[in-house]
Structure formats: C-alpha cells, structure tokens
Amino acid sequence: MIDLGISKLALIGVVALIVIGPEKLPRVARMAGTLLGRAQRYINEVKSEVSREIELEELRKMQKDVQEAAHNVEQTIHQTWSEAEQGMRSLEQETSSALLHTATPEQLSVKVKDFRRKKLARTSAVPAWYKNRSGQRQRVISGAARMARHRVNTRSGSSFF
Structure with a gap:
C-alpha cells in the first residue's frame, strides 16, 4: 500500500492549498473524504463477498464430503444387509435340506x-x-x-x- 506519513500529508495539504485556494479547499476536502469513505466501504464489501464465497466454497466441499460419507455408510449397510440375508437364505436351505433328509x-x-x-x-x-x-x-x-x-x-x- 501507499506509505503516507505525517510529513507527506502535510506536503500534500500545502500543495492543495496553493493549487486549489483557501476558498475551495474545505469543499474539496469534504468531497475527498466522502470519496475515500465510499472507496473504503466498497473495499470492505468486496472483502466480505470474497470471504463469503470462500466460506460458501468450504461449505460446499464439506457438504460433498458428508454426502460421500453418507453414501459410503449406506453402501456398507446395504452390503452387510445383503450378506446377512444371503447367510439366512443359505441357513434356510441347509435347514430345509436337513429336514428333507430326516430319518x-x-x-x-x-x-x-x-x-x-x-x-x-x-x-x-x-x-x-x-x-x-x-x-x-x-x-x-x-x-x-x-x-x-x-x-x-x-x-x-x-x-x-
């Protein structure tokens, strides 16, 4: 950024006083202050929008990770359920075959x-x-x-x- 010390600001004020004149200087200073305030507000708005976008992107990434984790859990549960169901079917078949071969x-x-x-x-x-x-x-x-x-x-x- 621009490094403005007290001596540089004083030099700018003296040059402005000479160039603009003492009658118009207060009006120009007010206008410069309002423009500087607007510029600062605009910069703050841009910073907040950038930070919101970054947070939003992080939230989207987090949401994607959570959805992937939920999908993985769902697949694991489905796989475990199908294995258990298959085990029950094989046990049922063994039991029915054992009942058919009873003495x-x-x-x-x-x-x-x-x-x-x-x-x-x-x-x-x-x-x-x-x-x-x-x-x-x-x-x-x-x-x-x-x-x-x-x-x-x-x-x-x-x-x-």
Missing part, C-alpha cells in the same frame, strides 16, 4: 437300539467275547418286551359269546 421312525428306532447296545457294551464290565462264549445275554430286554415277542397273536375284538 424315518424305523431308522430312528434302529439308531436308538444301536446307541443302547453300544452304551451297554461300553459300561459293562464283562467283555463281549466272554458273553458270547458263556451264553450270557448280550442285549437287555425288559419283561414287557419279552412278553410281546413271545405272545401269540390272537384275534382281538372278537367276543367270547
């Missing part, structure tokens, strides 16, 4: 019998080869089961009379 009641009874026989063989203190040799029973059967095995099938539902 029939006959197969379950065979499994139960095998489990009981294996458990008895593990918990019994007498080895199986000794049981086979000595004629001991290898399977434990309840009395009701033995009776059902040896029961003669009679006609039920026919009256005695």
Whole structure:
C-alpha cells in the first residue's frame, strides 16, 4: 500500500492549498473524504463477498464430503444387509435340506437300539467275547418286551359269546 506519513500529508495539504485556494479547499476536502469513505466501504464489501464465497466454497466441499460419507455408510449397510440375508437364505436351505433328509421312525428306532447296545457294551464290565462264549445275554430286554415277542397273536375284538 501507499506509505503516507505525517510529513507527506502535510506536503500534500500545502500543495492543495496553493493549487486549489483557501476558498475551495474545505469543499474539496469534504468531497475527498466522502470519496475515500465510499472507496473504503466498497473495499470492505468486496472483502466480505470474497470471504463469503470462500466460506460458501468450504461449505460446499464439506457438504460433498458428508454426502460421500453418507453414501459410503449406506453402501456398507446395504452390503452387510445383503450378506446377512444371503447367510439366512443359505441357513434356510441347509435347514430345509436337513429336514428333507430326516430319518424315518424305523431308522430312528434302529439308531436308538444301536446307541443302547453300544452304551451297554461300553459300561459293562464283562467283555463281549466272554458273553458270547458263556451264553450270557448280550442285549437287555425288559419283561414287557419279552412278553410281546413271545405272545401269540390272537384275534382281538372278537367276543367270547
């Protein structure tokens, strides 16, 4: 900027007094003051507009960053949701295939019998080869089961009379 000291301002005032004259000097000084004030206001307005534009640009940039972050979060949520949905579908398919391959009641009874026989063989203190040799029973059967095995099938539902 222009460096104006007191001595330079005094020199400008003396030259103006000589050139303009003492009668017109106050009017010219007022006019120069108003023009200087207008110029300062104009400069301040330009500065404020520039600062508003800079702030506005920063806000636009910030808005763009926030929108990108929101979009990334939305994509992440959508991706996680689709992965979870896919996992649920695969789990549902595995469950439905497992339900289709469930054992029939006959197969379950065979499994139960095998489990009981294996458990008895593990918990019994007498080895199986000794049981086979000595004629001991290898399977434990309840009395009701033995009776059902040896029961003669009679006609039920026919009256005695």
